Each structure stands twice: as structure tokens, then as C-alpha cells.
Amino acid sequence: MGSGHYFWAILYFASLCSASLANNAKINFREKEKKVLDQILGAGKYDARIRPSGINGTENTPTTVQVNMFLRSISKIDDYKMEYSVQLTFREQWTDERLKFDDIQGRLKYLTLTEANRVWMPDLFFSNEKEGHFHNIIMPNVYIRIFPNGSVLYSIRISLTLACPMNLKLYPLDRQICSLRMASYGWTTDDLVFLWKSGDPVQVVKNLHLPRFTLEKFLTDYCNSKTNTGEYSCLKVDLLFKREFSYYLIQIYIPCCMLVIVSWVSFWLDQGAVPARVSLGVTTLLTMATQTSGINASLPPVSYTKAIDVWTGVCLTFVFGALLEFALVNYASRSDMHKENMKKKRRDLEQASLDAASDLLDTDSNATFAMKPLVRHPGDPLALEKRLQCEVHMQAPKRPNCCKTWLSKFPTRSKRIDVISRITFPLVFALFNLVYWSTYLFREEEDE
Structure with a gap:
């Protein structure tokens, strides 16, 4: 074998030795961590029932x-419940102080536990909680960290x-304040005090989205x-929610306006179109x-009047008023017809009497001839009538009334009622809108 092969063999053997030493160091470090846990939490050395000392x-x-928290989500806000x-x-x-340990020259930053019953825990509870549960998938979402100086950090994920x-x-058009209250159940302020963590005690997820708030x-x-058993420490978070108005504008206010306007179409239909x-x-x-019943079904039965009750009540009154207006028009139409028939009968009777008188004059004209005076005396009724007519014409002419002049174009009372309703109903509804929106919008700003 050449010298190059020996070099690579030695390098490979050195790497194996270093890896083995590192693993042994990790094993030794974990063993030291176990020893520290046994040292501070061993049997007979730590009692989780005893409260830690104070400052x-x-x-x-x-x-x-x-205390501090991180709001992950707000799933729903139920108005009814x-x-x-x-x-x-x-x-x-x-x-x-009982949990202090040696950090092995800074190598052991903290110890991690997953069992909360191993150390003393504050007896905090949520005073306005209705339901709640921990999260256990895949493992319980909870941990306890013990730092070398004896500081304990407890973290858990919960849904409430x-x-x-x-x-x-x-x-x-409202704003609601929902609170989250946390208090001690058994320890009084002489033994346990909760404080908000300095800096930023409450964090909220950035992409928090609520459908209607x-x-x-x-x-x-x-x-x-303070109760009969003492004073208890308590913390609270007030969440200010503003209701999104666009949903209610589209689903409630605009349809109600459309229904009110549709009811006014009746004023433009002929009086004889009774079925329509x-x-x-x-x-x-x-x-x-x-629609009013549907709105109230989604809200709790409260003893006071809501802004939506005022709106739906007035809109319902306008629609009911349009229906009553037709009843009044129908009654006035029948009254006008009755008067017209009476006038026609009266004219027929007068015409018949005039015809009878003319026939009588024709028969008597041949027998007698009455001479009429050429000059009338001052006391004569015809002279007095002419004098009064002259005095009336000499008086200053009165200014014509525009409303009466305009209404005189419509001869019947029923038609006049329809014409007046065409103007009165929209004007009153516009005035109501002005008062309604100015009142509740300004009151909303004052409540801020």
C-alpha cells in the first residue's frame, strides 16, 4: 500500500474516534442532566405541596x-349565548429557590419536564370560563422549564x-368588550400574587381573522x-371588538329599504286596481x-330596545301605513262616488222642476202679461246683489294658495290622498333615516 492509502486510513480512524468521543460526551452530559433532576426532584428532597418562598x-x-400569553385564534363570538x-x-x-442547580459552566441552560405534578404549581383558574380543554395531539402540549437560578417557566396550549x-x-353598530379573567383559587394575596410580565404580556397572532368582528x-x-375568605389576586385582558357593519348593511338595511319603497308602488296604481x-x-x-322575525331569532331576548329594533319597527310601520293608505283611498273613492251620485240625482230633480216650471209659464203667458219695472228701487234684492258684487271686485285680490291650486287639479278626495302620499311617505322616511343614522353613529363615537 502506498503512503496515500495509509494517510486516508489514519484520517478515517481518527474521525471514528472523535465521533465516539462526542457520543460519549453527549451520553455523559445526559447522565449529568439526569443526576441534576434526581438531585433536585428526588424522593424526600422536594415537596410539590409546599409553596415557594417569596422575594x-x-x-x-x-x-x-x-403571567403572559399568546392568542392563537378567536374562533367565534356568539351574540345569542x-x-x-x-x-x-x-x-x-x-x-x-429549592430548584437551583449547577449549570455545568453554562452548558446546561435549563431542564425540561412534561409532568406538571413534579413541581409546585400556582392554582390559577379562569373565572369566566364556560368550557375548556387541553390539547393532547400528538403529545400533551405542555412543558416546564427549570433554569439554574431556580426560575420555573410553565407553558401550555388550551382552548376556552x-x-x-x-x-x-x-x-x-356596537362595540363589545370581552374579558379573559384569571385568578387564584385557594391562595390569598398574602401567599400568592399574579403580575403581568413586563414588556409585552399579551401577543396576538398577526393574521387573526374574525367573520363579523x-x-x-x-x-x-x-x-x-375580596370575599369572606380573603383577598385573591386576579388578572384580566379586555378585548375590544368592533362589529363589521357591511354584512348587516347588505343583509338587513338595504332589503328593508327596498321593501318600504316597493310598498309605495301602490300609490301610483289606479284606485280601481283593488286586487293589485x-x-x-x-x-x-x-x-x-x-325578516324581522329572522333577525330577532339570532339575538337573545333582552329587555331593552336595540338599534335594529328601531329600524325594523319603523320600516314595518311604513309598510303597514301604505296598506292602510289604500284602505283610506278605497273608502274615499266610495264616498266620492256616493256624492257624485247624489249630485247627479239633485241635478236631475232640478232639471225636472225647471222643465215643469217652463211648461207652466208657457201655458200662463197667453192669459196674463206682467209688466216689469224699468228702474229698480234701492231696496230691490237684485240691486243689492249687484252692489255687493261691485264691492267684492273692488277689494284687493288675494294671493292664490299654491297647495290648494295644485290639489284642485285632482277633483276627487281619493286621488288627492294618493298624490299626497306619494310625497309625504318618502319625505318622512328620508327624515327618519337622517335622524336614525346621525343618532346612532354619533352615539357610537361618544361611547368610544
């Missing part, structure tokens, strides 16, 4: 637990359904509670009532 290892001060679902990574960090009391007075901002605060006007009014009224 600087003093026994008479409470244990301080720093007044609750919302959230998935988050929850973290707690505290110091336990939390209660969110809502004020729906401005629905669907937008997360505007969130605030962290404290909510310590009745069917149009009844159809729009039933459609509006059905």
Missing part, C-alpha cells in the same frame, strides 16, 4: 408569578369558551377580588314581518 427567599412575603371561544398559549413564570356579557343597545385593541389590568294594491301591500307586510 429573596423570605418566608413572610407572597410568591410572585408573572353571549360567549366567545379562544385558543391561546398560556405561560407562568416564578422562582423556586368564555362568557362575554354584551350590551346590544347599539346592535349592529374586528379586534381593535386589548388592554391588560388587575381585578383583585291589496296583494302588493299584504306581500310586503308579510315579507317585512318574516
Whole structure:
């Protein structure tokens, strides 16, 4: 064999030796890690039932637990049940002097555990929780890290359904504040205190998407509670959600406006088209009532009036008013017809009496001839009538009333009611829209 072959054989043997030494070093390092765990968590050396000491290892001060979380998703916000679902990574960090260990010159950064019952844990619970569960696929999504200085980091992924009391007075132009409350169950503030981690205690995933809401901002605060058994430490996160209005504009407001406008078509139909006007009014009224029922079915039965109730109630009133307007027109039309018949009968009677009088005059003209005076006396009724007519013409002419002049073009009362409704209904509805939107939009800005 040449010298080159010997060189490569020696190099290969050296690489095998170095790999073997590295593996032995890793094995030795893992063995040291196991020894450290046995040293600090061995039988009779650590009791998970005892609370860690307070600041600087003093026994008479409470244990301080720093909390932070990462909001992974918010799946739904239910208006009817007044609750919302959230998935988050929850973290707690505290110091336990009993868990200090040698870091082997910085080589052992931390120890990792997957069993929470091996060390003492804060008895934190979510006070407004309705349902919740841990995630166990593929392994339980939980870990505990123990650092050389005795600091303990606990992290877990959980899904929660939390209660969110809502004020729906401005629905669907509202904003809702949903809280996430965390408190100690058994340890009072003399023994355990929760604090938000300094810096950025709450993080939210960047691509958070909600179908009908937008997360505007969130605030962290404290909510310590006092009961008969003592004062308990509490933390809370207030999530401010703004409802997306475009969905309700397309699904509720615009269809209601269209139904109201369709009901006005009845004003332009002929008075004699009774089936068409009745069917149009009844159809729009039933459609509006059905839509109102559908809206209320998705909302809880609350004791106060919501903004959507005002809108649907007024729209329903306009549609019902259009139907009543036709009833009034129909009644006025029959009244006009009755008056016209009476006038016609009166004219026929007068014409018959005039004909009878003319026949009588023709028969008496041959027998007698009455001489009429050529000059009338001042007390004569005909002279007085002419004098009054002259005085009326001498007075200043009155200004004509535009409305009366315009309405005089329509001889019947029923036609006048239709014409007035064509103008009055749209004007009143436009005024209602102005008042409605200005009131609720400005109130929304004031509530901010």
C-alpha cells in the first residue's frame, strides 16, 4: 500500500474516534442532566405541596408569578349565548429557590419536564370560563422549564369558551368588550400574587381573522377580588371588538329599504286596481314581518330596545301605513262616488222642476202679461246683489294658495290622498333615516 492509502486510513480512524468521543460526551452530559433532576426532584428532597418562598427567599412575603400569553385564534363570538371561544398559549413564570442547580459552566441552560405534578404549581383558574380543554395531539402540549437560578417557566396550549356579557343597545353598530379573567383559587394575596410580565404580556397572532368582528385593541389590568375568605389576586385582558357593519348593511338595511319603497308602488296604481294594491301591500307586510322575525331569532331576548329594533319597527310601520293608505283611498273613492251620485240625482230633480216650471209659464203667458219695472228701487234684492258684487271686485285680490291650486287639479278626495302620499311617505322616511343614522353613529363615537 502506498503512503496515500495509509494517510486516508489514519484520517478515517481518527474521525471514528472523535465521533465516539462526542457520543460519549453527549451520553455523559445526559447522565449529568439526569443526576441534576434526581438531585433536585428526588424522593424526600422536594415537596410539590409546599409553596415557594417569596422575594429573596423570605418566608413572610407572597410568591410572585408573572403571567403572559399568546392568542392563537378567536374562533367565534356568539351574540345569542353571549360567549366567545379562544385558543391561546398560556405561560407562568416564578422562582423556586429549592430548584437551583449547577449549570455545568453554562452548558446546561435549563431542564425540561412534561409532568406538571413534579413541581409546585400556582392554582390559577379562569373565572369566566364556560368550557375548556387541553390539547393532547400528538403529545400533551405542555412543558416546564427549570433554569439554574431556580426560575420555573410553565407553558401550555388550551382552548376556552368564555362568557362575554354584551350590551346590544347599539346592535349592529356596537362595540363589545370581552374579558379573559384569571385568578387564584385557594391562595390569598398574602401567599400568592399574579403580575403581568413586563414588556409585552399579551401577543396576538398577526393574521387573526374574525367573520363579523374586528379586534381593535386589548388592554391588560388587575381585578383583585375580596370575599369572606380573603383577598385573591386576579388578572384580566379586555378585548375590544368592533362589529363589521357591511354584512348587516347588505343583509338587513338595504332589503328593508327596498321593501318600504316597493310598498309605495301602490300609490301610483289606479284606485280601481283593488286586487293589485291589496296583494302588493299584504306581500310586503308579510315579507317585512318574516325578516324581522329572522333577525330577532339570532339575538337573545333582552329587555331593552336595540338599534335594529328601531329600524325594523319603523320600516314595518311604513309598510303597514301604505296598506292602510289604500284602505283610506278605497273608502274615499266610495264616498266620492256616493256624492257624485247624489249630485247627479239633485241635478236631475232640478232639471225636472225647471222643465215643469217652463211648461207652466208657457201655458200662463197667453192669459196674463206682467209688466216689469224699468228702474229698480234701492231696496230691490237684485240691486243689492249687484252692489255687493261691485264691492267684492273692488277689494284687493288675494294671493292664490299654491297647495290648494295644485290639489284642485285632482277633483276627487281619493286621488288627492294618493298624490299626497306619494310625497309625504318618502319625505318622512328620508327624515327618519337622517335622524336614525346621525343618532346612532354619533352615539357610537361618544361611547368610544
